[in-house]
Amino acid sequence: MSEEIKREGGGGHAFLRSLFFVLCILGVYIYVAEVITDISGQGHRGAVSTAVGPEMGKEIFFGKGKCSTCHSLGNEGSAIRCPNLGIVEGADAPFDRPIIQRAALRAEEIKAKTGKSYTPTDYIIESHFNPSAYVVEGFKNEMPVIWKPPIGLNLDEEMAVDAFLQSYGGEVDLAAIANSPIFAELKKNVKALQAESGDSGGAAKPLLVGDPAQGEAFFFDPSSPVPCGKCHTVKGNGGKVGPELTNVGGTRSAEYIMESILEPSKVIASGFEPYLVITKDNEFVTGVKRAEDSTGIELMDDEGEIRKIEKENIEKVVPQKLSIMPGNFKEILTMQQFHDLVAFLVSLT
Numbered sequence: 001m002s003e004e005i006k007r008e009g010g011g012g013h014a015f016l017r018s019l020f021f022v023l024c025i026l027g028v029y030i031y032v033a034e035v036i037t038d039i040s041g042q043g044h045r046g047a048v049s050t051a052v053g054p055e056m057g058k059e060i061f062f063g064k065g066k067c068s069t070c071h072s073l074g075n076e077g078s079a080i081r082c083p084n085l086g087i088v089e090g091a092d093a094p095f096d097r098p099i100i101q102r103a104a105l106r107a108e109e110i111k112a113k114t115g116k117s118y119t120p121t122d123y124i125i126e127s128h129f130n131p132s133a134y135v136v137e138g139f140k141n142e143m144p145v146i147w148k149p150p151i152g153l154n155l156d157e158e159m160a161v162d163a164f165l166q167s168y169g170g171e172v173d174l175a176a177i178a179n180s181p182i183f184a185e186l187k188k189n190v191k192a193l194q195a196e197s198g199d200s201g202g203a204a205k206p207l208l209v210g211d212p213a214q215g216e217a218f219f220f221d222p223s224s225p226v227p228c229g230k231c232h233t234v235k236g237n238g239g240k241v242g243p244e245l246t247n248v249g250g251t252r253s254a255e256y257i258m259e260s261i262l263e264p265s266k267v268i269a270s271g272f273e274p275y276l277v278i279t280k281d282n283e284f285v286t287g288v289k290r291a292e293d294s295t296g297i298e299l300m301d302d303e304g305e306i307r308k309i310e311k312e313n314i315e316k317v318v319p320q321k322l323s324i325m326p327g328n329f330k331e332i333l334t335m336q337q338f339h340d341l342v343a344f345l346v347s348l349t
Contacts, residue, residue, distance in 0.1 A: 052156050054172055057164025060157050065146055066251045067161070073168065074098075081243075081270040082143055083136045086168065098169030100124065106134065121176040124165050128158060129186040140270050144251050147190050150349070151251060155190055159183075210336075215344025218337060225332045228341075231302065231325070234348060239304050241288060242325060243269045250349035257345050261338070264325035274320040275299060279313050288324055 061067040072079045074086025085099040094102040103120035110118040126133050131143035146153050146161075153161070162177045177183055220229040220237065231241035248257065259266060268274075277285045277297060285307060287299030296310045297317065302324050333341070 052160050052163070052174070054160070054164040054167040056157075057160035057162070057167075060153065060161050061164055064151075065153055065157070065161055066151060066247050067146075069247050069251055070143065081139075083139055085165065099165050100168060100170035119176065119180070120170070121162065121166065121173065122180050122182050124162050125158075125177065125180050125182045125186065128161065129182055129189070140267075142267065142270065144253075144256075147186065148193065150249060150253055150346075155187055158186065158190075210339030210341070210343030212340070212344045212347045215340035215342070218341055219344055225337070226326075226329055226341075231304070241300055241302060241304050243272055245345065245348060248348050249346040254342060254346050258342055261333075261341065262330045264323040264327055264329075265321065268323050272324075274322065274324045276318045276320055277309050277314060278316040278318070279309060280315045281313065282315075285309060286320065286324070 061073075068077050068079060070079050070082040071077070072084045072086065074084065074088065076086065084095060087098055088095040094105055100120055103123040106123045107118050107120045110116070110123075123134075127143075128146055131145065132141050135141045144151060147158060159174065159177050162183075163172050163174060166172050166177075218224050218226075219232075219234070221227060222230065229238040231239045233240060233244045233246065235246050252260075272288050274286060275289050275297075277299060279285065285299055287301040287307065289297060290300050290306060291298040294311065296308050297314065298306050298308045300306050329338075
């Protein structure tokens with residue numbers, strides 16, 4: 001009888017141990033899921049509560065869509081990497097009119113070339129669906145595809161942004177958006193992406209697991225092998241030599257961020273191209289161009305110092321193909337440091 005009780009008791013302990021183990025594993029999975037959500041920025045994305053229309057579109061433009069990271073609207077905003085979408089005072093055509101009116105000019109060009117129907121609304125939608133289809137002269141092909149991760153706007157959000165841009169100098173026409181063949185193509189691709197990713201939001205999945213807190217400390221530590229904060233600003237802290245990175249994880253994929261660290265000269269952000277100025281005294285001055293007028297050129301060096309070279313003393317100005325950002329990070333970073341740094345940057349949404 002006592003043996004039976006022992007055996008039953010032993011079985012009960014074994015069951016409790018198994019249950020405890022299962023609960024521990026479940027807890028680990030929940031924790032990992034939360035970490036991934038934090039790293040990818042999905043846990044901090046602002047909700048958009050208004051109905052589909054220009055009001056919702058404006059909220060997305062300056063919020064979740066991160067459009068204002070690269071675009072300004074007339075005097076609203078200070079972004080310079082991509083075209084100003086409003087009226088630029090004193091500018092030549094087409095920047096002397098808002099984007100929907102520029103879109104009308106572009107639509108006429110397309111119709112004249114192809115003989116096919118193409119509307120201003122088609123152009124607005126296409127600039128989001130496939131930004132590489134037409135790159136404005138003087139700018140680079142560097143706009144992210146906003147319906148793909150990490151931005152990942154859904155169809156209602158896309159339509160709202162289109163409506164907002166329609167309203168900026170024109171009339172809102174949601175039917176024109178919904179009936180556009182380009183919007184139909186966008187819808188098909190968004191649904192395919194959702195099916196492939198297995199969710200409705202197309203949430204970005206981080207490729208590397210690192211510690212964002214360690215990456216942040218490493219980023220701002222002036223004694224680290226790569227003191228990124230010396231040249232880049234995050235949330236008001238850091239230097240101005242390179243692009244601001246406050247929202248980089250919300251606009252760029254993990255792959256893009258990793259490539260920018262390991263191969264900084266492959267894609268140099270607009271407005272941060274380096275130049276070499278050769279003076280008549282045979283002096284060589286290299287830096288990022290910060291200003292140029294009839295009196296001279298201002299260059300910022302990798303220490304953040306600005307030097308003005310007078311026009312009368314300039315022999316030659318030569319654009320450079322190598323970024324001012326060092327290209328040897330792959331050699332001086334450990335794997336753990338690299339993972340932590342990427343995790344921090346991906347978290348910046």
